[in-house]
Amino acid sequence: MATIAPIVRITDDGFALWQGDRLVAAHSADMPMVTVGRGTADIEMFRGNFRLSDHVETRTPLAHARVIEAQGDDAPVRIDLAEREGAPVALSLVVQSDALLLESHDSAVNRCWLRFSTDGVEKIFGLGEQMSYLDLRGRVFPVWTSEPGVGRDKTSAFTQAMDAAGNAGGDYWTTNYPQPTILFERGTALHVDTHAYCAFDFMAADHFIIECWDIPAKIELFAAPTMADLVSALSTRFGRQPLLPEWANGGTIVGLKQGEASFARLERMIDAGVPVTGLWCEDWVGLRITSFGKRLFWDWRWNRDRYPHLDRRIAALAAKGVRFLAYVNPYLAIDGALYQEALAAGYLALRQDADMPYHVDFGEFDAAIVDFTNPDAAEWFADRVIGREMLDLGIMGWMADFGEYLPTDVRLFDGMDPMLAHNAWPTLWAKVNARALELRGKTGEAVFFMRAGGTDVGHYCPLLWAGDQSVDFSRHDGIGTVITAALSAGLVGNAYSHSDIGGYTSLMGNVRTAELLMRWSDLAAFTPVMRTHEGNRPDENLQVDSTPELLDHFAAMSQLHADLAPYTRLLCEAARTTGLPLQRALFLHHEEAMDSDTLQTHYLYGRDLLVAPVIEADATRWTCHLPQGTDWVHLWTGAHHAPGSVTVDAPIGRTPAFYRADSSHAPFFADIATRHVARLEAIGL
Structure with a gap:
């Protein structure tokens, strides 16, 4: 699909950048397009929740612009920007047919503020998977992968209490999957080519500001005749997922974590009429009991005490058309065997002040980071951990959790600045999981699902889930956020999204009601994948089989989901050719x-x-x-x-x-x- 090349027009006091009839940016001495500076970030992390601040040491508007006309029809236009006339050029904009290249001429500069134009009324969408708002106008949205938080509404007593307990409350902008890509309602889009922290300020009516803690390599520009065509183009840019396996659409994935007792519960659900195609037991690795609830033992191997006959169980389920799904994340508990193996091989990220593994506090236990910037470590995790411990056992799917926790004071194998690696980490994690499928020839047959994401994650991750919603109807953290999540993620190329039926996070006495659980099943029937989760406190919360009435309702909704499978399958096939998501704005x-x-x-x-x-x-x-x-x-x-x-x-x-x-x-x-x-x-x- 042809794009609309940007055009530079010289004005009396500067220049204007147009894309068709859309004003992309205007520059004048009083309102320069680019400001550069230097800053020092201050980052605090506590269990995936971040406090970010920046000490700005210098901030210099580049008021003087010199436009160097293109030499030839296809040659780019160059714009040299300086603090004032006669001052050294600080940054150059190179206007190409589909992007603006940024070339910094001052190595001391590590901050920039870019001013772009809007018409004052158009809506703006994007920035990855957003939970609270689809239309971004009127707010500021930082781009930084993290825990979304619990409550996510700073005016609520619940969120304030969670903030007091470790900065865990979140805000309207916190998300596992941010991406510096925005779409405008008239069929254009831009993407900031950086993994650095960014903040998009949409407070003004006639312009917006992108703050970036780096000088991005380029600003990619997109244009299309329709919004559907624009989403298709973005899906091409950021990656189209492989076709979901038919079993993932054709029935329900039941999440249970009662060890060997899970299989008897599953049979009772099947007897009640639930069309089950997957049993998901995240506790296949065993449990660790903490004050947060039942946590998993992060050593990614079959726990024979909790599941003594898992290999035979998996084979028996497969004979009945039911796949077994598990759980894995990119960290290794320091009291597990795989930690020792990775340590001996030199596959762990290190502390900056010592040649020792960096340990992260995950709440009453510590874990180490497998360093995916080391190609050997990434291959080890894909082949040795996921391949040998999971796929070779017959596991056909898993939650690939986390990805957003990378600390900013870690030392990485390839020397990458952890401030830049942080937002890149979810895509590296997705790549490891996709590589595991490739090594075993299971791409498109087995499936993993992730909550973390970022630029290019669609190339690798076949399925998103919306993260850890609270078990309620709350505006910023309840059932409704999974719709916003699916729609926003779909706009930047992700075809498939689903959620934990009933929500996940149950804290401070907040528990599922029967109404919530049933309404969530009602919603999930009309999504690509229907999957239950018992939540972080399963013993305190209703489950889909807690009462005969709940089980009857769940069976009916899961049968509806299965009935919709032929239509869903057509949408999956269309997603491969058009890039359009199944759940569409x-x-x-x-x-x-x-x-x-x-x-x-x-x-x-x-x-x-x-x-x-x-x-x-x-x-x-x-x-x-x-x-x-x-x-x-x-x-x-x-x-x-x-x-x-x-x-x-x-x-x-x-x-x-x-x-x-x-x-x-x-x-x-x-x-x-x-x-x-x-x-x-x-x-x-």
Whole structure:
């Protein structure tokens, strides 16, 4: 797809940079496009939560610009920027057909502030996987991978209490998967080519500022006729995932962590009608009990005490079409055998002040970092750990957790500055997991899922999950955030997203209600992968099989998910050719649908099915926005509705959903709805 090359126009007081009819940036002596400086960062990390501050020593606006005209049609335009006329050139912008190259001429400079233009009304999206806001206007968004935090609302007493307990409360911008890429509603995008800390300031109406703790190599520019075409182009740039295996779409992955007792629970679920295609036992490595809850023993080997016959169990499950899934992360507990093996081979990241492994406090135990900048260490983890300990055992999937914890005072094998390695680490971790699949010929057959991410993670990670939501309906950390997460991540090239049914984090007496658990299952039925999680405190929280009523409801919703599999499969195949995510913001097919009230609470599942999950407690009716261009059919009643706002009954088990009246899949949707309603009526819903 052809892009729109930027054009430099000289003005009376500087220059303007245009991309088609869009003003990208304007420079004048009073309002320079680029400011450079020098700063010293102050970073505090506590269990994946970060406090970041910067002592800015110098800050110099580059007020004087000298535009050097291109010599030839295809030659780039060069703009030399200096503090004032006659001063040495501090930085040069090289305007190429699809990017702005930044060339610093002062080695002492390690900060820059870039000023770009907006029209004052257009919406801005992107920045990786965001949890709180899809439209970014009016706020500042730092780009730094971290724990998202618990609560994520600085005005709430719950978040404030978590902040007091180790800076763990988070904020609206904290995310496992940030990426310095933004999209504008008129079909253009830019990406900052750096792994350094950045902050995007969208507070002003007519411009935004990108602060960067480095001089980025370039600013990549994209343009497309439609928003869907733009997302397709970004997916090409950042990587399209391999096709998900059919078993991941065709049934439910049940997460249990009761050791050998998990298998009997699984059989009871199957007997209740749950179409299970995966059993996920993250406790396959054994448990470590802490004040946070039941934690795993981070030595990535089969724990024969907790699962004495796991090899035979895996084979028996496979014979019934059920895959076994496990858990791994990129750290090694210092009291485990694999730690000693990695230590002896020199595969661990080191302290800066000594030739000793760097140990990270993960809450009542320490772990070391496998140094993925060392090619031998990365290959060891892919082949020796994931390959031999997991894939060779018959494990066909796993949660590839963490990735966002890399400290900024660690010493790495290749000499990389850890301040730059930090945001790059999730992609390096994804690459190790993808390499493990490649080594065993399991790409597209086995699957791993990650919460951490960053630039280029789509090249390697086949499936995202939305991280550790609180077990509630809260605005910034509850069920609704998984919709925003899927939509925002999908805009930068990630086709597949899913979440822990019921949420994960249960602290300070906050526990799942039956309503929350059922509403989450209702939502998950309309996602690419449906997977349960018992959470960090399973004994204190309801599970999908805690009562006959919950199990009946879960069976019905998982059967609906399985019924949708043929349609989901078509969307997966389309994702490989178009790069479009399965869960899509309405504006990807209806660009007039930019209403912020519904922008991040509704989504299109493919082009033909609109889903508006109930994400508030005690709601029995739900207002939905139906886009222009077609009539819509209510999935559960068959009632036709014109475009616009409509309020429908929304009982548990019947997520508000509509399909296009002119859809070729209309008979399919009507058929699965009939079967689903009959199942609900049979269990009294």
